[in-house]
Amino acid sequence: MVHYFRKGPHQKLQVMEGLRSGGGGGVVAFLGDGVNDALAIRVADVEISVDLGTEIAKEAANVILLEKNLDVIAHRVLFINTIKYIKMATSSNFNNVFSVLAWLPYQPIQPLQLLFQNLLYDSSQATIPWDNVDPEYLAAPTTWNARSIARFMIFLGPTYSVFDICTFLINWYPFGIRDQHSTLVPLAQTNWFLEGAITQLFIIQLLQTGKIPIIQSRVSVSIVALTTLVSGIVFAIPYIPKLSAVLGMSRPKPEFYGFLAAMVMGYVILVHIVKVIYQHMFKEWL
Known part of the structure; x- marks a missing residue:
């Protein structure tokens, strides 16, 4: 497992694009709540933000979590x-x-x-x-x-x-x-x-x-x-x-x-x- 810390908006975007282009048929999800997460959220297969996130993050997402757990997206x-x-x-x-x-x-x-x-x-x-x-x-x-x-x-x-x-x-x-x-x-x-x-x-x-x-x-x-x-x-x-x-x-x-x-x-x-x-x-x- 690879961990990334303290990445800027464009670096997060590059990570997401790399994951999506890596092959294997996987689905890439990104959960973010800040302004610097919006670009990465937008390019994910599953775009997730939270109810208390910034407006731009919520606008970029297609799923908004209303609770602090991922059980609500077990669809x-x-x-x-x-x-x-x-x-x-x-x-x-x-x-x-x-x-x-x-x-x-x-x-x-x-x-x-x-x-x-x-x-x-x-x-x-x-x-x-x-x-x-x-x-x-x-x-x-x-x-x-x-x-x-x-x-x-x-x-x-x-x-x-x-x-x-x-x-x-x-x-x-x-x-x-x-x-x-x-x-x-x-x-x-x-x-x-x-x-x-x-x-x-x-x-x-x-x-x-x-x-x-x-x-x-x-x-x-x-x-x-x-x-x-x-x-x-x-x-x-x-x-x-x-x-x-x-x-x-x-x-x-x-x-x-x-x-x-x-x-x-x-x-x-x-x-x-x-x-x-x-x-x-x-x-x-x-």
Whole structure:
């Protein structure tokens, strides 16, 4: 460890620039409270000052400590969970767009149904800020990486669409829904609503870790409770007369639940395989 004492503003600036240009992928933070700290604060990756510092130091910083300890900036868990939410949401929405573009002679899902599905999915993610985080993600600071988010979305999004297409094929062949004038179109839309909503809920379990969920890493109790509640609501919707009428749904045929169970099992397996491939290729997950 190297210590520096009694350095002037430009000397502090040189030290910070040297640390940042040293390589190694590290994140450089600087905490200062005086006028002579402003230059060094400005060039740091994490710019920190204190509430009792000079105005110029506080202006240069992007984090102001209100207490005399660093516990107030222990935001790694929150940051990782924020990245979880963004990657889940972007990849899932990309999947919806990708699937809606599939050619069908009827509308695969109504706009109100899709909005309600997204409302349920977003509601199920409400406790993600308090989710468990694997220790390896907390070992070092993580920086914002828009390219990583875009890569995750493009790589994972089409994977989910495989089972949307399976649902379309089930509607087409076993159920014979092939025409926009068919009286069974609401059934087809209900089937896709159920498949999309349930697989989105599994996404929360599958994507929150790069490991095997439940066996190697577990989500928080609050997420399990909330996703269980939302899944119960999803299955109940087609059987609530007034709500299903507003959403334009009909009761699924009993045999569809067998297809749905098989698709969910296949979904879990395929997503895990793609997750392993993604981590092998890009050496990252969250």
